[in-house]
Amino acid sequence: xxxxxxxxxxxxxxxxxxxxxxxxxxxxxxxxxxxxxxxxxxxxxxxxxxxxxxxxxxxxxxxxxxxxxxxxxxxxxxxxxxxxxxxxxxxxxxxxxxxxxxxxxxxxxxxxxxxxxxxxxxxxxxxxxxxxxxxxxxxxxxxxxxxxxxxxxxxxxxxxxxxxxxxxxxxxxxxxxxxxxxxxxxxxxxxxxxxxxxxxxxxxxxxxxxxxxxxxxxxxxxxxxxxxxxxxxxxxxxxxxxxxxxxxxxxxxxxxxxxxxxxxxxxxxxxxxxxxxxxxxxxxxxxxxxxxxxxxxxxxxxxxxxxxxxxxxxxxxxxxxxxxxxxxxxxxxxxxxxxx
Numbered sequence: 001x002x003x004x005x006x007x008x009x010x011x012x013x014x015x016x017x018x019x020x021x022x023x024x025x026x027x028x029x030x031x032x033x034x035x036x037x038x039x040x041x042x043x044x045x046x047x048x049x050x051x052x053x054x055x056x057x058x059x060x061x062x063x064x065x066x067x068x069x070x071x072x073x074x075x076x077x078x079x080x081x082x083x084x085x086x087x088x089x090x091x092x093x094x095x096x097x098x099x100x101x102x103x104x105x106x107x108x109x110x111x112x113x114x115x116x117x118x119x120x121x122x123x124x125x126x127x128x129x130x131x132x133x134x135x136x137x138x139x140x141x142x143x144x145x146x147x148x149x150x151x152x153x154x155x156x157x158x159x160x161x162x163x164x165x166x167x168x169x170x171x172x173x174x175x176x177x178x179x180x181x182x183x184x185x186x187x188x189x190x191x192x193x194x195x196x197x198x199x200x201x202x203x204x205x206x207x208x209x210x211x212x213x214x215x216x217x218x219x220x221x222x223x224x225x226x227x228x229x230x231x232x233x234x235x236x237x238x239x240x241x242x243x244x245x246x247x248x249x250x251x252x253x254x255x256x257x258x259x260x261x262x263x264x265x266x267x268x269x270x271x272x273x274x275x276x277x278x279x280x281x282x283x284x285x286x287x288x289x290x291x292x293x294x295x296x297x298x299x300x301x302x303x304x305x306x307x308x309x310x311x312x313x314x315x316x317x318x319x320x321x322x323x324x325x326x327x328x329x330x331x332x333x334x335x336x337x338x339x340x
Contacts, residue, residue, distance in 0.1 A: 001307050003335055004030030004315030005327065006062055006206055008272055009040040013049070019323060020050045024057045026331020032092065032315055035061035036099040037068055039271060044077050051085040058088045062171060062206060062315065063153045065096025066116035067108050072131060075123035078148050079139060087147055091120055092171055094153035097236050102268050110162055117150045117166055124148030151204060156241050157186065157251045164190025169202035174234055175302065176289040178255055180205060181309050205306055206315035209292040209299060210322060211329040223293040224284055226320035231286045232279030233272055235260045259286045274320050296333045303338045
């Protein structure tokens with residue numbers, strides 16, 4: 001199993017770079033950041049420094065979207081980084097929940113994501129792409145061997161189907177075992193129905209991880225509070241699904257939608273941050289289901305279960321008060337045990 005580290009691009013950027021260097025030293029093979037231009041610093045500028053200060057770490061956004069940059073600019077940025085550092089980027093893409101809403105726009109449609117994925121992948125891999133209206137372009141400066149995988153974030157049935165049909169990878173932002181099994185199956189089944197080898201779709205589960213010294217009530221309570229924000233972030237996407245499909249729908253499992261009944265609103269100024277006041281509705285059970293918390297042994301147990309469900313990468317959301325400690329614990333004890 002691969003391991004990734006996910007950070008916000010908060011200033012100072014030097015700290016983001018330092019944490020990514022620490023992650024590579026500890027056996028992490030991917031480095032991800034949020035991409036929301038108003039809320040955080042520009043990630044692609046930071047990626048260039050991460051790549052320059054690491055050896056093999058692959059980087060990318062979790063996730064970018066088709067609405068905040070033109071597609072040829074997105075593709076050119078990835079392709080330039082790959083030309084400089086050797087095919088070490090991945091384009092994670094989604095609807096643009098925070099990036100679009102903070103800028104006063106609606107998240108992108110699936111049709112727009114589908115079109116963007118094709119253009120960005122083709123241009124970033126040195127092939128021609130139609131930018132619309134018959135304008136076909138190709139980057140003349142890309143050499144042989146260029147490649148840009150595109151991984152799609154999804155929750156709803158139509159998005160899961162599209163990920164299986166079109167994406168190189170599937171990003172699932174939660175680590176609940178039941179929901180992971182349900183959604184991975186949907187993606188793989190869609191890949192098979194589209195005539196693809198389902199093994200070609202990389203499965204990446206991303207969620208907060210918080211390692212405690214023991215399983216005392218006090219330690220677990222602190223870990224839950226450090227990770228409760230995640231249920232609120234996922235709740236934004238779930239609320240969109242409930243709005244579209246209804247509160248109880250065969251298209252979306254109740255195990256995903258039930259917990260947002262007490263959700264009252266969301267302030268993006270606290271997005272993805274510990275102590276987010278808009279996430280108090282998230283019950284302890286959801287924190288424990290969606291995240292990895294507890295002693296090292298609990299992390300290993302859940303990661304083994306995720307791998308058995310077909311997960312290829314676990315990406316650690318490292319937004320809490322123990323960033324270095326979690327990286328070190330994973331590097332010294334968790335990753336060796338899971339991959340040993």
